[in-house]
Amino acid sequence: ASNAKYVLTAGQEAALLGQNLSLAVNAILVNDGQHKDIVKMLNGFSLYSNAAIANAHNLNQELKNIKVNDLPQEYRQQFIEMQEKAVFLEKSLAEFVNLIEKIKILIGVDQDKRYLLIFQNNAEARATGGFFGSYALVDFHKGKIKNIETPGGGSYDTEAGLRERIVAPSPLHLLNPLWHFWDANWWPDWPTSAKKLMWFYEKSDGPTVDGVISLTPTVIEEYLKIIGPIDMKEKYGEVIDEKNFWDVAQKFSEQKPDKTKEPKKIIGDLMNQMIAELPKKFNRESLFGLINATEKNLREKQVLFYFKNQDLQTAIENYGWDGKIKNTDWDYLSIINSNIGGGKSDKKIIQKVHHQAEIMPDGSIINKLEISRSHMGQRNELFSGVRNVDWMRIYVPAGSELIEARGFSAPNKTLFGQPEPTWKIDPDLANEELFAEIDINTGTKIYKEAGKTVFANWSMVDPGETTNIYLKYKLPFKLIKEEPATFWQKLVSIINPDKKQLYPYALLAQKQAGALSNDFFSRLIINEEAEFSPAWNYPKDLAKTNFSTDDSGWKINDTLNVDKYWAVFLEEK
Secondary structure, three states, X not given: OOOHHHHHHHHHHHHHHHHHHHHHHHHOOOEOOEOOOHHHHHHHHHHHHHHHHHHHHHHHHHHHHOOHHHOOHHHHHHHHHXXXXXXXXXXXXXXXXXXXXXXXXXXXXXOOEEEEEEEEEOOOOOOOXXXXXXXXXXXEEOOEEEEEEOOOOHHHHXXXXXXXXXXXXXXXXXXOOXXXXXXXXXXXXXXXXXXXXXXXXXXXXXXXXXXXXXXOHHHHHHHHHHHOOEEEHHHHOEEEOOOOHHHHHHHHHOOOOOOOOOOOHHHHHHHHHHHHHHHHHOOHHHHHHHHHHHHHHHHOOOEEEEEOOHHHHHHHHHHOOOOOOOOOOOEEEEEEEEEXXXXXXXXXXXXXXXXXXXXXXXXXXXXXXXXXXXXXXXXXXXXXXXXXXXXXXXXXXXXXXEEEEEOOOOOOHHHOOOOOXXXXXXXXXXXXXXXXXXXOOOOOEEEEEOOEEEEEEEEEEOOOOEEEXXXXXXXXXXXXXXXXXXXXXXXXXXXXXXXXXXXXXXEEEOOOOOOOOEEEEEXXXXXXXXXXXXXXXXXXXXXXXXXXXXXXXXXXXXEEOOOEEEEEEEEEO
């Protein structure tokens, strides 16, 4: 009886919450096939969502007043779960409304915006996703796309305007020792590459832009699944859908000047058509399909953002959409492949990674890394049936020491061009080009970048073949008794109230932006003479994560489609 009043009020708030959520969704749907003004659409969504947030807050307050123990036993667990969902809903709605406000900044509701939109072809891997032969300049005015300008010759159209003479990163000398706009996405840390793209664009007679947005073909394929086929027969003689998009776009992009003077324009024309078709296909089903596809592509780093506006950039960082190389106190691994002169062969490459960390009796940690790259293409197959030529960079914890490396193979030195003595060296390349160490046995380049140690060397594989890379290296830290951060101290106090001595080990594996998923295997081995055994692990739900632990360490059999993190506390036996 004491709960009756609160239950009644909670029911009323829940009903209002559902009502306002429905109105919020309806605010961004198209009525009768007519395209709504996007600003009014977003404002309507925010209005009803804010009302829903207030309802969710009131609902949570009423639920707190309800005494769980006074409820019938069979309803208690269900009630606790409802409480948790209501709290989560209030928080999520608030975050989403905040995101809508940031979107208004992005699309120039109050101030015009201009962005560099680059199309990174992940069939020709580069550090941030892929080589970009095509790009567009996108102007927003009062929340609408005012103009999309796609140069017919793509990124190569910037060559004539470039006055600066900058020495390219040395691996690119295989193609051209002079650095250009289309090769400026050199670093896997997206903000670093985005800034360099903007610099080269401006130095190539391009206008100043407010940020850089990157898409891969994977994104366009995902959206075509939702929007449906796009009829482009009038100009290109094709109906484009998610199944033929890559082949059609590649066919026209690679056409020679005797057939067309604007080979790269098809991407911009397709995007214009997709934008025009979207209102006709916009309904509740397609809305949620677009939201899900966008969220998936953001998590998988098929879409990347960099903005000059600090509010926007901070929001992007908070959501994890910034494409940064992440910091961690423990083990770290990111394998970055850059195709240099290997055609579009990455579309046919299957990469598998085997990581092993062995904890030695003195607490030191020795890692072994095996990377297999299989070329599934056929020799002379259009676009992809060529040798995959890969400048591979392996990012590991700063201070790691290389013990052994094998399996690398480099192009003939005579194929590399030489820069002119008067060309400048970019200061951002100093660590890589001027201060790197060279392993005399393998030619592996070792240097510091983005707070990591980098092992870099060449890998090549022909169609129908597999190449295997092996590295052995010592991590710069040992298992330590003192937890290095407040987070770990708090965690220890929660899971270890008896104050047993615990030793943390964790691995952060970052996926390369734009890359498709690859198999990832990890083995944590506790040396037989090391007196440790696992006491706690993350993630906790082992069945869903292909992650298992026993007295000898851990085993991970997973897919690296997004950045992933695993952790364990070891206790002395």
